[in-house]
Amino acid sequence: RREAAEIVKSGKVEVNGDKVYEPGFKVSSDDKIKFGGKLLHIQHNLVYILLNKPKDYITTVKDPEGRKTVLDLVKDAAQQRIYPVGRLDRNTTGVLLMTNDGELAQKLTHPSFQVKKIYEVKLDKVLTKTHFQEILQGVQLEDGFIAADSLAYADAK
Secondary structure (H helix, E strand, O other): HHHHHHHOOOOOEOOOOEEOOOOOOOOOOOOOOEEEOOOOOOOOOOOOEEEEEEEEEEEOOOOOOEEEEEEHOOOOOOOOOOOOOOOOOOOOOOOEEEEHHHHHHHHHHHHOOOOOOOOOOOOOOOOOHHHHHHHOOOOEEEOOEEOOOOOOOOOOO
16 A cells, blocks of 8 residues: 555556546546556456357357357356357357456457467367368358468377
8 A cells, every 4th residue: 555655656647637646636437547657447347257168059149040149058147248258159169258358358359469279179080181281271161261370189198
């Protein structure tokens, strides 16, 4: 607390564009507060749910066709409005993060942050050398073209 008071006294805190030097200065939730030139955000009750998504659920908040969504699985888990971060296809199972933390969601999904994703895939048929090369060159999916950075066989356990 003493350190915070010293920071305020040093003039590193701004409220609505004005430097504040008084540690007891009152602010409201509508005020724009900056520390070291960076805008601070109030975050209330952040929620993080790590879901093992089962097959046959759509990774969306609402489906116009009435299919089961991942939100149906967690509808009673939080009072806050949450949404999936990224997506898994309907027939895909696996870990899916759901949150109301927009800043984290942006950092995990926006291409500018270059977050790598690793997938382990189990196949119902043999992956030939030709298939292997085709995947490395890129594949056209329903929602666009995708290419893997790398591809490898998992170690047999």
